[in-house]
Amino acid sequence: MLSVDVDDTIKKLEGMNARKILLQLPDGLKPHAFDYFNALSAKFSVIISSDPFYGACDVGNAEIYRDVDCIVQYGHSEIPNVKYPKPMIFQEARNEARVTMNPDIFDILVTSGFRKIGLLSSIQYMDRMAEARKILEGLGISVIVGRQDSRLAYPGQVLGCNFSSAHSISMDVDAYLIVSTGKFHAIGVQLSTEKEVFLLDLNYLSLQSIRDEKEKFLRKRYAKLSTALDAKKFCVVFDTKIGQYRKKLADVLMKQIKEIGKEGILLSTNEVKPSDYENLRCDAVIFTGCPRVPIDDAERFSMPILTPPEFQSLFGFKKTRNYVMDEIVAVDDLN
Numbered sequence: 250m251l252s253v254d255v256d257d258t259i260k261k262l263e264g265m266n267a268r269k270i271l272l273q274l275p276d277g278l279k280p281h282a283f284d285y286f287n288a289l290s291a292k293f294s295v296i297i298s299s300d301p302f303y304g305a306c307d308v309g310n311a312e313i314y315r316d317v318d319c320i321v322q323y324g325h326s327e328i329p330n331v332k333y334p335k336p337m338i339f340q341e342a343r344n345e346a347r348v349t350m351n352p353d354i355f356d357i358l359v360t361s362g363f364r365k366i367g368l369l370s371s372i373q374y375m376d377r378m379a380e381a382r383k384i385l386e387g388l389g390i391s392v393i394v395g396r397q398d399s400r401l402a403y404p405g406q407v408l409g410c411n412f413s414s415a416h417s418i419s420m421d422v423d424a425y426l427i428v429s430t431g432k433f434h435a436i437g438v439q440l441s442t443e444k445e446v447f448l449l450d451l452n453y454l455s456l457q458s459i460r461d462e463k464e465k466f467l468r469k470r471y472a473k474l475s476t477a478l479d480a481k482k483f484c485v486v487f488d489t490k491i492g493q494y495r496k497k498l499a500d501v502l503m504k505q506i507k508e509i510g511k512e513g514i515l516l517s518t519n520e521v522k523p524s525d526y527e528n529l530r531c532d533a534v535i536f537t538g539c540p541r542v543p544i545d546d547a548e549r550f551s552m553p554i555l556t557p558p559e560f561q562s563l564f565g566f567k568k569t570r571n572y573v574m575d576e577i578v579a580v581d582d583l584n
């Protein structure tokens with residue numbers, strides 16, 4: 250059960266003398282929209298955006314937020330190095346369900362001989378890291394929490410596009426353990442490291458290795474990527490969402506496409522839709538917005554959709570035999 254502290258939002262809004270606010274709610278919190286609206290509108294003029302949004306990388310359209318004093322986003326943590334166009338309040342949602350972890354599920358780490366574990370979490374479950382640490386230390390395992398870069402708000406935190414908390418301790422740990430639910434973030438970490446990643450899934454209170462998932466993913470992914478080798482016409486797409494805006498990278502890709510004798514066109518988008526590229530008769534798309542779109546939504550596209558490092562590895566601009574996960578360290582200034 251995710252919860253947010255609405256009283257704290259009110260205090261912060263009063264502190265900044267805000268009158269008009271725009272509230273963004275992730276789908277998981279939309280069932281509480283009436284409660285939030287009633288509580289906040291007792292003191293402020295409130296509009297709730299009904300548009301879906303990606304996270305702290307996405308504050309919606311200027312037409313909507315232009316006239317408000319503050320954008321309040323529930324459920325996500327700030328991306329510290331994004332220059333937001335308005336004062337922002339990020340009221341994080343934390344999972345408060347009390348769970349009892351059975352220490353036996355951690356035995357696999359001991360029997361595998363891991364002595365030093367890097368502890369990670371997605372934002373909703375960061376409060377559970379302390380419980381995991383206690384159990385691991387009770388088993389004689391050292392726990393290290395990595396320093397984040399300026400795209401992340403907390404040590405040990407991961408986003409689907411940034412695993413800097415894992416990279417900063419890669420030389421110091423034998424394996425990683427990520428506290429989360431579902432495999433989304435765990436597979437991302439596993440794709441970005443050679444060390445084994447274990448998912449402590451709080452839905453199932455289970456611990457599982459993600460290594461095989463990586464192999465499965467790569468087999469499928471390389472099959473898809475190989476179909477881009479014969480592509481002649483590329484669409485290079487940059488996303489205008491504030492925390493996904495990598496136009497300079499798109500410019501670099503356009504030059505690289507020319508260098509290999511292919512044809513490219515540069516496109517902007519605010520919502521990447523397969524039909525847009527089918528109409529343009531392109532053979533492949535390179536997408537510089539959210540790195541999870543080419544990976545998680547590949548099946549929606551009739552043509553291969555590549556991340557920038559996938560394109561660069563495929564056509565020899567990156568000299569590596571390993572798969573390179575697309576991670577966002579910083580974005581261009583959109584303002």
Ligand code: SF4
Nearest residue numbers: 303304306409410539
């Ligand atoms: S770019 Fe994608 S992975 Fe990164 S914060 Fe936005 S939605 Fe999440």
